Amino acid sequence: MSQFRTFALVCALLSAAISHAQMQPPQLFSGMEGYTFLPDGTAIPIWGYGWVADGYITLPGPLLEYTEGESVQLNFTNPSPESHTIHLHGLDVDQANDGVPTTSFFVVTGGEATYEFEANHPGTFLYHCHVTTTLHLTMGMYGMILVNRPDMTLFEGGPGYSENAPLLFSDLAMETNLSAVQSFPFHDIRPDVFMVNGVSGDQLEQAEHIIDFEPGEPIALRLGSMAYSLLHLNFPEELNAICYMSDGRPVPEPFAVTDLEIFPGERFTVMIEPEAGWDGHIGCEFWNIPDQQLEEEQFVHVRDASLSVPDWGVTAAPVGFPNPTNSEIRWLGPASLSVFDAAGNSVFCGPLNEGRLEVSDWANGFYTAVFPDGTHTRFAVIH
Numbered sequence: 001m002s003q004f005r006t007f008a009l010v011c012a013l014l015s016a017a018i019s020h021a022q023m024q025p026p027q028l029f030s031g032m033e034g035y036t037f038l039p040d041g042t043a044i045p046i047w048g049y050g051w052v053a054d055g056y057i058t059l060p061g062p063l064l065e066y067t068e069g070e071s072v073q074l075n076f077t078n079p080s081p082e083s084h085t086i087h088l089h090g091l092d093v094d095q096a097n098d099g100v101p102t103t104s105f106f107v108v109t110g111g112e113a114t115y116e117f118e119a120n121h122p123g124t125f126l127y128h129c130h131v132t133t134t135l136h137l138t139m140g141m142y143g144m145i146l147v148n149r150p151d152m153t154l155f156e157g158g159p160g161y162s163e164n165a166p167l168l169f170s171d172l173a174m175e176t177n178l179s180a181v182q183s184f185p186f187h188d189i190r191p192d193v194f195m196v197n198g199v200s201g202d203q204l205e206q207a208e209h210i211i212d213f214e215p216g217e218p219i220a221l222r223l224g225s226m227a228y229s230l231l232h233l234n235f236p237e238e239l240n241a242i243c244y245m246s247d248g249r250p251v252p253e254p255f256a257v258t259d260l261e262i263f264p265g266e267r268f269t270v271m272i273e274p275e276a277g278w279d280g281h282i283g284c285e286f287w288n289i290p291d292q293q294l295e296e297e298q299f300v301h302v303r304d305a306s307l308s309v310p311d312w313g314v315t316a317a318p319v320g321f322p323n324p325t326n327s328e329i330r331w332l333g334p335a336s337l338s339v340f341d342a343a344g345n346s347v348f349c350g351p352l353n354e355g356r357l358e359v360s361d362w363a364n365g366f367y368t369a370v371f372p373d374g375t376h377t378r379f380a381v382i383h
């Protein structure tokens, strides 16, 4: 299932023990020392949000899900060297809680805040930092918010769905991320990396980014754009795509959709109910707005679940350290393992040398370590 699981890494926070359990109440933090990896292994610096309990930031930030009618308290702490905020994009919040620094407040280095609002409207929303916005956005400080109804209908009197599939479109300009020193006007940002849920190209073919459907069970595509580009989506007819919501509200008349434009900051909710046995892609074209030029197309894989290959599906694995690493990674416990690269190719299989695996000549990127008991974990190599 496509989800926000692209790991970006905060160096030094990860050692022998990582708890993926979330503390109560969960708290977001902002970090400025993360990385994301391009399909070719290139490491790109990012800033972003993550759960305090996880200890690392992700691109995009964590998916925030609330229930209609909930009184939300979004706790935020900022240990990073610059001020940040959380702007609740599209939600009807009061001025004090909307995260625009000039009309509410900054969260300075070492500061904490709680954003409060009533989740009165079900729908698809976004959040992002509103400090020096063009720079902090292209660095990765954004995520998606869903307000769900407990009965799994899109809105009161609306259609039911079996699951959400969030698709957050974004882009970044490599030059800016590699040297994040100044902000540019919106129209001067020239993105050259184009992402769906923080990944691109072959990375979208990893199992976690594929939308597996059960015939007869509609899926709610939660579409939101944090890109500087104009998105032009192409839905094959076999998906039976119908647009029900725009910008967090029902559209007056739902309409069948085969192509859809999404401007920066816009959100749509599109229901798909693909034909049994279908296996194909949603085309996601990224157009440069000032030049009106097609930059790149990404493809989101949608497939009948019966065609999917079994997932390893187990996560209680030993944690390796250091992670990320540039020389060796060490596990306490397992005597042997198999390692696969991000494309699923086997790159190692055999015994560990006193718990150690030498990776100094491995390419940059994420790797999956699978242990004899079937558990698996991920680690990153970065030089």
Ligand SMILES: [Cu+2]
Pocket (backbone or CB within 6 Å): 083, 084, 085, 129, 130, 131, 136, 141
């Ligand atoms: Cu920021």
